[in-house]
Amino acid sequence: MALLLLGTLATAVLAVRSRQAEDWVRHTLNVRSDARTVLQDIQSAVLKERAFLLTQDKAKLGDDFNRVLEQITSKVSALGVSVADNPSQVARLRGVEGNIVSLSATLNETVALTETGRHEDAIAIVRSDKVQRLLDELKAQLNDVVSVEDGLLVARERDAAFLQTSSLWVIGGALAIALALSIILQRATRHFVENLQRRTSELEQEIQRRETSETAMRQMQKMEAVGQLSGGIAHDFNNLLTIILGNLEIMKRKRSSSSGSDVGGNLEKHIDMAQQAGRNAAKLTHRLLAFARRQPLEPTRVDCNKLVTDMSDILRRAMSETVDFEAVLGAGAWPAFVDSNQLESALLNLAINAQHAMPNGGKLTIETANTHLDQAYASRFGDVNQGQYVLISVADTGTGIPPDVLEKVFEPFFTTKPSGQGTGLGLSMVHGFVKQSGGHVRIYSEVGHGTTVKLYLPRFDATRLVASHPAGSPDAALPLVRAECDQTVLVVEDNDGVRAYAHSILTDLGYTVREATNADDALAIVESDAHIDLLFTDVILPGGKSGRQLSEAVAKLRPDLPVLFTTGYTPNAIVHHGRLDAGVNFIGKPYTQQELAGRISRILNIKAPK
Structure with a gap:
């Protein structure tokens, strides 16, 4: 009975300690959540102020703008109370309060200036980056608060787990010693195990979420590794191509300038075939580099309407007679800042894909337009910046792409075409070129109704630098330009x-x-x-x-x-x-x-x- 009493007392003490540890874990989670909520509220207030300054529409600001700022201050004060046991956190939150006061004053100042007709003064404050500096400092301070709480969370979860384990050992010992009281303790034990299983289930769900995130990260690393490999292969491959194509060209020029007979009768034909094969291999290498985003782009100011118009004859010839082609050019379309040769290649690739998707005929439409991607869109996809873009969409009325295939179409060497009819680098090359140009690609498809590929290309502005020499190869039929004097x-x-x-x-x-x-x-x-x-x-x-x-x-x-x-x-x-x-x-x-x-x-x- 003495051992049973000691076991019972120890179990009670451990249960109290375990409950306290869980309370601390819950407290830490609440502090982290409140800190992130404060940061979200701050960012929301800044976005409302920016929307109001841009549009001067009072509705964008909201009737509760000042109340939102007051609530942010109140939430920070409440956070300070929550972490009163931690002097370092209290000090951090005092700094946060000071910066929020400054930020609120600045936001109210810009709003007041705009409301009183002094919009240019408000814009001057925005351009001074004062709000951005305060926002960056607040992010850093609140992230520090969350980081400290993360450390506390790990330690407190460890303590809670230790106490839970200790409780299990004590309960097991007490049950072994006092088998006669097992019926009395059964209900309490069952309740404890159920709670433990619930907490274990929650932990397993968290582990699953982390594993999903890590899987996505590994996929990104794999794609980067494939890109690096493609670039390395292209380097050695292009050295070989330089030797092959160069020496074939010398043979052809020597042969043309000589007066001898054609040895074997088909030398010229075989030289032409070898050169064509080399050029095809070079195209494949360029596609590898495009996917790897390692090709040297030479972007210039490109009139997309003119480019599509100039390509119309080529695109119509690439289509079968059963496919109608239409170009819908947006009025006042902005110039884009891209490599025109690569853009032409990308459009031709997309047109050929569309042709294959319409074996029984259909319609291909290429459309240009101006568009603006806002912060919400940029945040949703994460691989594009907000701003102004020139949109070129290529739409067909073909068979469409199933959802399980659609998510793989930009992967290198993935193709649904029969063997020998595609390298699997067409769409990945388009994706690599657009991303390397600072743009964005989206593809929409519905089985039986067709596919639309949208290319968002960066808008040209005069501050962009243009490469010193344009792309393009001289015509091989032109005479060679030789050295002057002794060069x-x-x-x-x-x-x-x-x-x-x-x-x-x-x-x-x-x-x-x-x-x-x-x-x-x-x-x-x-x-x-x-x-x-x-x-x-x-x-x-x-x-x-x-x-x-x-x-x-x-x-x-x-x-x-x-x-x-x-x-x-x-x-x-x-x-x-x-x-x-x-x-x-x-x-x-x-x-x-x-x-x-x-x-x-x-x-x-x-x-x-x-």
């Missing part, structure tokens, strides 16, 4: 085959060629005062120094020496935010002799032969 090109390339090819075509063009395999060897040549008219360097070099670092070192020795970069995979060395840096001369791999001759002639101001 020397320093070629820096670590790949032996590519370096040999560059040496051959440059020598054929009349240039004197110096070679280096890395940045240090190239610098040694520059420091030797050798005559050099152009530095032609790969971006990715061995030995720790990139082509960009080499160009910066050369600029200190010879500021007037022009530099032409090349690579099959463009990292951030010369591209930032998906666009070529201003003033950068660039030619992508694989390049032909015609393309290289044209690019060098523009850099060195060599006139083309008439």
